[in-house]
Amino acid sequence: MSRFPLHALLAAAALAATPPARAGDAQAARALAALRQDPSRKVRARAAEVLAGRAGRGAVPALCRTLTEDEAAAVRVAAASALQRLGDPSARWALRDASARDPDPSVREAASRALDVLLRGARAVVLEEPQGGGAAARAALQRALAAELPRRGFAVVDGRAAAGYHLKPAVLRVDLSRAGGGARVEVKASVVAVDGSGRIAAMVEGGARARTAAAGAPVEELEAQAFAAAAGSLCEDLARRLLEAP
Structure with missing residues (x-):
């Protein structure tokens, strides 16, 4: 019987459909076969x-x-160490479960160490230019996300640096209404997080509104306030999905 929860095994099973990179490499193919089938634990560890x-x-x-x-x-220790070397954030579910539930302390320690490395890498993100909406709305969303991401534990890096994820924001809606001399702006935005293998790791949406009773208030200020509030919920969701336990 497996030692770990069903969600971890389902995640591993779903990922197993993905062939190894450079599948034509004969040594990698032999190592994969050995990892799955060889009766020697030493051979399986070396294969990892x-x-x-x-x-x-x-x-x-x-x-x-x-x-x-x-x-x-x-x-299992060799597998955890190999996952640490690879640094792929998609391994964090299995590593988190192993660090908490594996019956062997050496495996728990190796998995915990690997998980720490992965999470440090996952915190580095590239924030791409937003899509959709007008130029002012895109700029407001960009500024709001750049300010909020560090508050949620992320480090925004440029595109040349190593990063756990590329974040792709988009302005989905900006609605302006005026009544009684005041104004209200309602916005909606999204962020897609793409990991280093090009897979979508998370998709989040959020919205917010800002209003004022002052006549002639600049619309840009209201947009900035609304996008700042929306960025807070977007980044909170991203942190929960990318950095915390599933």
Whole structure:
């Protein structure tokens, strides 16, 4: 019987459909077969090390499955170490479960160490230029997200730096209404987080409104207030989905 919750096994099973990167590499293919089938724990442990170097992030599904299912603690430790080397955020579910639930303390320690490394990497994000809406709305959303992301534990880096995710924001709606000399602005925006393998890791949407009773109040100020509020909920959702336990 598996030692871990169903959600971790389902995640590993879903990922297992993804072939390892550079599948044509004969050594990686042999290592993958050995990891799955070889009766020797030493061979399986060595296969995990080879996959980390040869197969790249495409090896993550097989390594996650090994971490959750292999009977030998030494092989599970090797899988955790390999996942640490690869640094793919998609492994955090399996690592988090292993760090908390694996019966062997050496596996829990290796998984915890790997998880710490992955989360540090996941906190680095590239914030791309927003899409949709007008220029003023896009600029307001960009400023609001850039200010809010660090408050939620992310580090915004430029596109040349290593990053756990690329964030792709979009302005979905900006509605302006005036009544009685006052004005109200309602906005809606979204952010898509894409991991280093090009997979969508999270999609979040959020909206907010701002109003004033002052006649002739600048619309840009109201938009900025509304996008600042929307950015707060967007970044809170991103932190919960990308940095916390599922």
